[in-house]
Amino acid sequence: MTTNTPNNPHTIVIKVGGGEGIDPTNLTSEISELVRSGVRVVLVHGGSHETNVLAEALGRPTQTITSPGGHQSRRTDRATLEIFEMVYCGKVNKAVVESLRAVGVDAIGLSGIDAGIWTGSRKSAIRALDEEGRTFIVRDDLSGRVESVDADFLNSIMSMGRTPVLTPPAITPDGIAINVDADRAAAATAAALGADELLLLSNVPGLLLDHTDAGSLIESVTLEGLEIAREAAKGRMKNKVLAAEEALTSGVNRVVIGSAGGEQPIARARAGRGTVFTQSTTQAVNA
Numbered sequence: 326m327t328t329n330t331p332n333n334p335h336t337i338v339i340k341v342g343g344g345e346g347i348d349p350t351n352l353t354s355e356i357s358e359l360v361r362s363g364v365r366v367v368l369v370h371g372g373s374h375e376t377n378v379l380a381e382a383l384g385r386p387t388q389t390i391t392s393p394g395g396h397q398s399r400r401t402d403r404a405t406l407e408i409f410e411m412v413y414c415g416k417v418n419k420a421v422v423e424s425l426r427a428v429g430v431d432a433i434g435l436s437g438i439d440a441g442i443w444t445g446s447r448k449s450a451i452r453a454l455d456e457e458g459r460t461f462i463v464r465d466d467l468s469g470r471v472e473s474v475d476a477d478f479l480n481s482i483m484s485m486g487r488t489p490v491l492t493p494p495a496i497t498p499d500g501i502a503i504n505v506d507a508d509r510a511a512a513a514t515a516a517a518l519g520a521d522e523l524l525l526l527s528n529v530p531g532l533l534l535d536h537t538d539a540g541s542l543i544e545s546v547t548l549e550g551l552e553i554a555r556e557a558a559k560g561r562m563k564n565k566v567l568a569a570e571e572a573l574t575s576g577v578n579r580v581v582i583g584s585a586g587g588e589q590p591i592a593r594a595r596a597g598r599g600t601v602f603t604q605s606t607t608q609a610v611n612a
């Protein structure tokens with residue numbers, strides 16, 4: 326099902342985060358220009374902040390699981406998954422589609438469940454740390470990761486001139502919805518489509534050497550230099566670095582972690598403002 330189609334027209338996968346202060350509709354006019362110029366765009370979005378707000382209002386505040394390696398994820402039981410879907414597949418996805426359609430982009434909003442676009446496995450057990458740093462096992466979590474992307478389906482939509490707007494959850498082969506990390510899902514999508522670029526736009530200017538110092542931006546990272554990037558990334562940034570690595574090793578030429586805010590965030594990221602991940606140094610310089 327996962328086919329690599331490198332002869333496609335220029336394809337960009339853009340993932341916009343769902344952190345506080347990020348408005349995915351800030352990307353609307355730039356996406357419209359790209360699509361009009363013949364670039365195929367797949368937009369992937371999150372919705373974490375809005376989900377936290379709704380979960381709190383519904384009396385089911387978000388619980389975060391921290392793995393022994395420091396990766397953070399949302400504890401996803403069935404009720405949490407339902408709230409997650411209300412925000413990701415409902416409020417945010419439809420707002421993004423509405424805003425793109427308002428500027429003439431033939432956007433179609435789909436979750437990874439729909440048509441089984443993102444298929445993956447559920448984690449049977451998650452090792453997590455409690456507040457005292459002791460390890461415990463979570464067994465009933467509805468989370469996992471994307472293992473297969475239906476590139477043929479996405480290409481068929483795009484060859485009709487339509488722009489897919491994708492969001493978690495994904496689905497297991499036996500039909501169970503799973504919460505997946507949207508950065509890594511975007512990386513798998515870029516790889517499956519043979520995309521030239523993956524942009525991971527968030528509420529930070531890029532990967533910071535010291536996450537508390539906005540002036541410590543790491544401008545470029547190559548595959549050989551990934552260790553420094555891995556060490557710098559804390560908490561949820563770890564998934565972005567992992568996503569960048571997964572995209573590069575699957576053949577995507579260039580990944581940029583950049584800001585989703587301000588004027589022309591897409592053009593700025595494409596021009597190298599942010600952290601540019603490439604296979605080798607020459608590529609980073611020539612980009």
Ligand code: ADP
Nearest residue numbers: 342343344527529532533536557558559561562
């Ligand atoms: P989004 O929801 O937009 O995908 P996340 O909240 O998942 O973004 O990840 C971005 C966050 O990662 C930042 O807001 C920041 O708090 C955190 N972070 C941790 N380490 C770093 C780092 N080294 N550089 C930049 N941000 C970092």
